[in-house]
Amino acid sequence: MASIKDVAAEAGVSVATVSRVLNDHPSVSADARTRVLAAVETLGYRPNAVARSLRTDQTRTLGLVISDVMNPYFTELARSVEEEARALGYSVIIGNADERPDLQDHHVRTLLDRRIDGLLLSPTDGGSPLMLDAARAGTPMVFVDRWIPGVEVPVVRADGQAAVRDLVAHLYGLGHRRLAIIAGPAATTTGRERVEAFREALAAYGLELPDAYTGQGDFQAESGRRVTEGFLDLAEPPEVVFAADNLMALGALDAVRARGLRVPDDIALAAFDDIPWFVHTDPPVTAIAQPTGELGRAAVRALVDRIEGRPGESVTLPARLVVRRSCGETPTPVQRSTT
Amino acid sequence: MASIKDVAAEAGVSVATVSRVLNDHPSVSADARTRVLAAVETLGYRPNAVARSLRTDQTRTLGLVISDVMNPYFTELARSVEEEARALGYSVIIGNADERPDLQDHHVRTLLDRRIDGLLLSPTDGGSPLMLDAARAGTPMVFVDRWIPGVEVPVVRADGQAAVRDLVAHLYGLGHRRLAIIAGPAATTTGRERVEAFREALAAYGLELPDAYTGQGDFQAESGRRVTEGFLDLAEPPEVVFAADNLMALGALDAVRARGLRVPDDIALAAFDDIPWFVHTDPPVTAIAQPTGELGRAAVRALVDRIEGRPGESVTLPARLVVRRSCGETPTPVQRSTT
DNA sequence: GATGCTCGTGGAATCGATTACATCGACGGA
DNA sequence: TCCGTCGATGTAATCGATTCCACGAGCATC
Numbered sequence: 094m095a096s097i098k099d100v101a102a103e104a105g106v107s108v109a110t111v112s113r114v115l116n117d118h119p120s121v122s123a124d125a126r127t128r129v130l131a132a133v134e135t136l137g138y139r140p141n142a143v144a145r146s147l148r149t150d151q152t153r154t155l156g157l158v159i160s161d162v163m164n165p166y167f168t169e170l171a172r173s174v175e176e177e178a179r180a181l182g183y184s185v186i187i188g189n190a191d192e193r194p195d196l197q198d199h200h201v202r203t204l205l206d207r208r209i210d211g212l213l214l215s216p217t218d219g220g221s222p223l224m225l226d227a228a229r230a231g232t233p234m235v236f237v238d239r240w241i242p243g244v245e246v247p248v249v250r251a252d253g254q255a256a257v258r259d260l261v262a263h264l265y266g267l268g269h270r271r272l273a274i275i276a277g278p279a280a281t282t283t284g285r286e287r288v289e290a291f292r293e294a295l296a297a298y299g300l301e302l303p304d305a306y307t308g309q310g311d312f313q314a315e316s317g318r319r320v321t322e323g324f325l326d327l328a329e330p331p332e333v334v335f336a337a338d339n340l341m342a343l344g345a346l347d348a349v350r351a352r353g354l355r356v357p358d359d360i361a362l363a364a365f366d367d368i369p370w371f372v373h374t375d376p377p378v379t380a381i382a383q384p385t386g387e388l389g390r391a392a393v394r395a396l397v398d399r400i401e402g403r404p405g406e407s408v409t410l411p412a413r414l415v416v417r418r419s420c421g422e423t424p425t426p427v428q429r430s431t432t
Numbered sequence: 433m434a435s436i437k438d439v440a441a442e443a444g445v446s447v448a449t450v451s452r453v454l455n456d457h458p459s460v461s462a463d464a465r466t467r468v469l470a471a472v473e474t475l476g477y478r479p480n481a482v483a484r485s486l487r488t489d490q491t492r493t494l495g496l497v498i499s500d501v502m503n504p505y506f507t508e509l510a511r512s513v514e515e516e517a518r519a520l521g522y523s524v525i526i527g528n529a530d531e532r533p534d535l536q537d538h539h540v541r542t543l544l545d546r547r548i549d550g551l552l553l554s555p556t557d558g559g560s561p562l563m564l565d566a567a568r569a570g571t572p573m574v575f576v577d578r579w580i581p582g583v584e585v586p587v588v589r590a591d592g593q594a595a596v597r598d599l600v601a602h603l604y605g606l607g608h609r610r611l612a613i614i615a616g617p618a619a620t621t622t623g624r625e626r627v628e629a630f631r632e633a634l635a636a637y638g639l640e641l642p643d644a645y646t647g648q649g650d651f652q653a654e655s656g657r658r659v660t661e662g663f664l665d666l667a668e669p670p671e672v673v674f675a676a677d678n679l680m681a682l683g684a685l686d687a688v689r690a691r692g693l694r695v696p697d698d699i700a701l702a703a704f705d706d707i708p709w710f711v712h713t714d715p716p717v718t719a720i721a722q723p724t725g726e727l728g729r730a731a732v733r734a735l736v737d738r739i740e741g742r743p744g745e746s747v748t749l750p751a752r753l754v755v756r757r758s759c760g761e762t763p764t765p766v767q768r769s770t771t
Numbered sequence: 772g773a774t775g776c777t778c779g780t781g782g783a784a785t786c787g788a789t790t791a792c793a794t795c796g797a798c799g800g801a
Numbered sequence: 802t803c804c805g806t807c808g809a810t811g812t813a814a815t816c817g818a819t820t821c822c823a824c825g826a827g828c829a830t831c
Contacts, residue, residue, distance in 0.1 A: 094569075137565070139541075139544065139545055140545065141486075141545070141547060142542075142545040142546045142547070143482055143485045143486045143491070143546065143547050144486050146482045147480075147482050147483050147486050152482070162507055162510065162511055163504075163507060163508065163511060165502075165504075168501055168502060168507055169502065171501065172501055172502060172528060175528060179538075184525075184542055184546075186523075186525050187526055189511060189514060199518075202478075203481075203523055205478065206478055206479065206480070206481040207481045207482065207523075208480060208481070208482050226476070230433075314708070343708060343709070343712065346712045347711070347712075350711075350712070369653070369682060370682070370709040370712075370713070372686070372689075373682065373685045373686075373689070373709075373713045373714060374709070374712045374713060374714065375712060375713065375714035375715070375716075376714070377714075
C-alpha cells in the first residue's frame with residue numbers, strides 16, 4: 094500500500110508538504126497542491142489511520158459496550174449511536190457483553206487498548222475495577238440506559254416512572270389486582286428501578302407486590318420463560334405479568350403458549366421496551382416505549398462534548414405507555430399513542 | 433498513560449527487554465521477567481495497540497459490513513461472527529450499510545483506512561469500484577450471505593433452493609395456486625436467487641409466476657407493506673405472499689392488518705429467514721430458516737484462513753423449511769422442524 | 772588456552788504519519 | 802539599498818511499539 098513517502102516522491106515534494114495538503118493547512122502553493130492531489134489520485138493513496146492516530150493521539154473512534162446485541166432495543170440504540178457519531182465525524186466500535194461481566198470487561202479492555210477517544214457504556218453489573226479505574230483515569234465516558242451510581246459520569250437514560258404509573262392505572266382499570274413482575278438483575282439500575290417504580294405505582298392503589306410475584310430474570314428470553322412457569326405453578330397465579338424487557342416478554346409468551354393458555358384471557362402481559370414485533374404478536378403486546386433513537390443521539394453528543402473539552406450533560410427523557418391488547422380489552426383507553 | 437519506556441525505566445531494563453517479556457520471547461532471564469512484570473503491574477501498563485499495529489502491520493481486527501443491523505438475521509450473523517473471531521483472537525468492527533451503497537462504501541473505506549486484517553462483506557449491490565479494487569489489491573475478503581459474481585473471493589452462504597421447493601410443495605398441498613413473491617433488490621444475489629428458486633419450484637407444479645405477482649422490494653419493512661398493498665389491490669389478488677426476508681414479511685403483516693384482513697384466511701404468508709418472533713406472531717409465520725450461527729462462524733474461519741495464508745474455502749449450507757400456521761392448517765405437514 | 776556456541780541484553784532503525792523549527796526568496800516600507 | 806515580514810517548503814523529531822544486529826559473559830570442545 095502506498096505511503097505518504099511514495100506520494101511525496103511522485104509529486105516531487107517533501108512528506109511535510111503532502112501532509113499539509115491532506116490536512117488542508119493554509120500555507121501551501123496552488124502548484125504544490127495540485128501536484129500532490131494528482132499523485133494521490135494516481136497512486137490511489139489513502140492515509141494510514143493507524144499511523145495518524147499514533148502521532149495525533151486521537152482515533153476519532155467511540156467505543157460502545159452494550160449488554161446484548163440480540164435485544165432489539167440495544168440494536169436500535171447501537172444504530173442511532175453510529176448514525177450520530179458518523180455525522181460528527183467519528184466511527185463506532187461495538188462490543189457485545191451478552192449480559193456477562195467478564196465479556197464486558199474484555200471489550201472495555203480491548204477498546205481502551207485501541208485508544209478509542211471515548212466510551213459509551215450500558216453496564217451489565219455494578220462496575221468492575223477496570224471500568225471504575227478508566228472513569229477515574231479520565232477516559233471520556235457516558236452511560237446510556239443503565240448506569241453506575243457514585244461514578245462521575247454523565248448518564249443518558251429514559252425515565253419510566255410515569256409510564257409505569259400509567260401502566261398500573263391501565264391494569265387496575267381493567268380489574269386486575271394480582272400483578273407480578275419479571276425483574277432484571279439487581280446489579281443493574283434498570284433492573285432495580287423498574288421493580289421500584291412498579292411497586293410504588295401499585296402502592297398508590299393500595300396493592301402489594303409480594304415476593305412470590307417478584308421473579309428474578311436476567312433480561313434474557315430464557316429467564317422470562319422460567320419465571321413465568323414459576324408464576325403459573327403458584328396456587329394463586331398472578332393475573333398480569335409485567336416483563337422488565339422485551340426478551341423476557343418473549344420468554345413469557347413462550348411459557349404461556351407451552352401450557353396451552355391464552356393471553357390475556359388466562360394471564361395478561363405487559364413489557365418494558367417497545368419493538369415493532371409487538372404490533373404483530375398474538376395478541377399485540379402493551380409496552381412501555383423508550384425514545385431509543387433520541388437516547389442514542391443524546392449519548393453521543395454528550396460523549397463528544399466530553400472528548401472535545403465541553404461539559405457533557407446528563408439527559409433524562411420520558412418513556413411512554415403504548416396500550417395494545419395483551420392486558421385485556423380497554424373500554425376507555427389510557428392510551429397516549431398507538432404507534 | 434504509561435508507555436513501554438516508563439515500564440523499562442521502572443524495571444531498570446531496556447524497552448527491548450520489556451517488549452520481549454510482553455511477547456514472551458524465549459531468551460529473557462527469569463529475573464528480568466519478574467522485574468518487568470512487577471513494573472507492568474505497578475504502573476497498570478497496557479500496550480498501545482495502535483503503536484503495535486503500526487509496527488507489525490497487523491491489527492488483529494476484522495471488518496464486517498452488513499446490509500442492515502436492524503434485521504434480526506444480520507444481528508444474529510454479526511453476533512456469531514464476533515464470537516468466533518474472539519475465539520480466534522480477533523476483534524470485529526461492524527459497519528451498517530442500511531442497504532445503501534454509499535454507506536457501504538463509506539464503511540469499507542474507513543475499515544481499509546484502519547488497516548483491518550480482513551473484510552467480511554454482505555454486499556448491498558453489485559460491487560462498487562472501491563470494493564472491487566480492494567479485492568484485486570489482495571485484501572483478504574470473504575462474502576457472507578450475499579456475494580458478487582466474478583470476484584475471486586470465497587463465499588459463505590445458505591442454499592435455499594431445496595427449502596423453497598419444500599415450501600412450494602407445502603403451499604400446493606394446501607390448495608394454493610396463485611402464489612406471489614416480494615423480491616429483494618435485483619442487484620443482490622439473494623434478491624435474484626430467491627425469486628429464481630421460487631419460479632423454478634412453481635414450474636415443477638406447472639404454475640407460473642406472472643409479473644403482477646412479482647413485487648419489487650428492498651429488504652426493508654416499508655417495501656413489504658407497499659408491495660403487499662399492490663397485491664391486495666389487484667383484481668385477482670394472490671392467495672399466498674412469499675416475502676424474501678423477514679422485514680418485508682413484517683411489512684406485509686402490517687399491510688394485511690391495516691385492511692382488516694386475516695392471515696391465512698384472506699391471504700397466506702411465508703418468509704425467508706426465520707426469527708424467534710415468528711413463533712408468536714398472529715398467526716405464527718411459516719419460514720425458511722438459515723443456519724445463521726454456522727454461517728457466521730464458517731465465514732470467520734474462511735477469512736482467518738486467508739489472512740494467515742491458508743486457502744480459505746467457500747461454504748454452502750442448506751436452509752430448511754419451518755412450517756407454522758400462516759399458510760393455512762396442515763393435515764399432514766411437510767414440516768421438518770418446529771423450532 | 773583459543774575457538775565457537777548460546778543466552779541475555781541493549782542500541783538503534785523502523786513503521787507512517789504530524790508538526791516545530793529552520794531556511795530561503797520575494798516583497799514592501801523606510 | 803537594506804531590513805523585516807511573510808509565505809512556501811524541507812529537515813528532522815516524535816508518537817509507542819517490534820526486531821535486527823552487535824556485544825559480552827559463560828561454557829563446552831578440542
